[in-house]
Amino acid sequence: TTSGILSSSLTFNKKATKLFLKPFGILSPASVYLYKGELIKTETIIDKLGLPVFVKPNQSGSSFGVTKADNEATLEKAISHAFEEGDEIIIEEFIEGSEITCGLLKAGSKEIIFPLCEIISKNEFFDYEAKYTPSKAEEIVPARISADKTRECQSLASYIYSAVDCRGIVRIDFILSGDKFYFLEVNTIPGMSAESIIPKMARKYGISLRDEERIPEVVYGMFSDSKYPCNLPSSPGVPWIVISAQSNFSFPVGVLQEKSFLFTGICPVFSSSIIQFVPLIMIL
Structure with a gap:
């Protein structure tokens, strides 16, 4: 990818990204932010967010340190686990729905938005094991949602891409709950192995990321x-x-x-x- 330092730093910080996008009207799960060493009242967190919740290090990738907590005891353990990865954590409400991800590339005046991917994890959520073990998740391209919702998600992803000043190929994750998309995160360094999501999207779009015939179209626009x-x-x-x-x-x-x-x-x-x-x- 070619996102700059500021864009990459912003999007790697989950709290900063959510706060940055909030004035733009981008929905995201309700959250509580905690710092290592502060007094933590789990009952207050549960009162605000309900159960279950997702506990995450504020700055991490590949779902390192992420836990889904279903009760107060597991919440306490999840908080301790997340703090092993960093000094700040984020706790998000659980949003019931379908996990949808959008891959896109803006090259100069051109925009390429790949078909959406619907992620179905065979684990409790799309954790590290599910992301890197082919048998642990199903990645359906294109996503099984309506044409109208597909266009809405792609438009939303394009808006976020520009708002945070991304460059190159980026993947933006959402939860579709009812008729609303909830923003999860921006991945400015998406996986590029043959079985990663972006290459699957690109192939469905009709190109290979190693397709020499399409190289000039993308590279010239990018620069x-x-x-x-x-x-x-x-x-x-x-x-x-x-x-x-x-x-x-x-x-x-x-x-x-x-x-x-x-x-x-x-x-x-x-x-x-x-x-x-x-x-x-x-x-x-």
């Missing part, structure tokens, strides 16, 4: 504004080397696949019999 100057030849067959603004070194795709960098541009290089450099789209 079309003044922040990202580039001078690319038209041939998608030319290998590329990626220049990172955060380093004097040029990294091959194997290093960058799971990293997020602010790119300043890319330039063509000759092929190597040992290391083959690839187009930027490979690491979005």
Whole structure:
């Protein structure tokens, strides 16, 4: 992905993202925020949010430290567990509904919004095990919701993408409860393995993230504004080397696949019999 430092920092902080989006009218589950060391009254939390609740570290990914608590005893344990991952946690009310995620990319003046994905976890929720064990979750693309609701979710995701100034391929998660979408989080570094959600969405859209015929369309648009100057030849067959603004070194795709960098541009290089450099789209 290519979201900048400010956007990535904002969206990695669940509390900050929810508070930032609230004035825009974006619905999200009711929450309580706690800091390590403060006096915690679980009965007050239950009075406000009810049960069950989700307890999460405020800044974490892949559902690390996340627990669903069904009673006061499990809530106390969940709070302790979440504090093992950080000094601030967020406790959210449970919203009954379908988990829907939207993947999208804005490249210059173009916007690509992939078909929605409906996530059905075989665990109690879409936890770390369910996310990374194929047999533990069903990911249905396109999501089994109406065309009107699909357009509404895609429009909402596009609005959030722009509001928090995302760049590159991003995944935005929601719960559809009744006729309302509740925002969960923005993932600016979505998984890119063959079985990850974004590649599944892209294939259903009709492209592969390794599809050379579509590389110019995405890459040229991505670097079309003044922040990202580039001078690319038209041939998608030319290998590329990626220049990172955060380093004097040029990294091959194997290093960058799971990293997020602010790119300043890319330039063509000759092929190597040992290391083959690839187009930027490979690491979005």
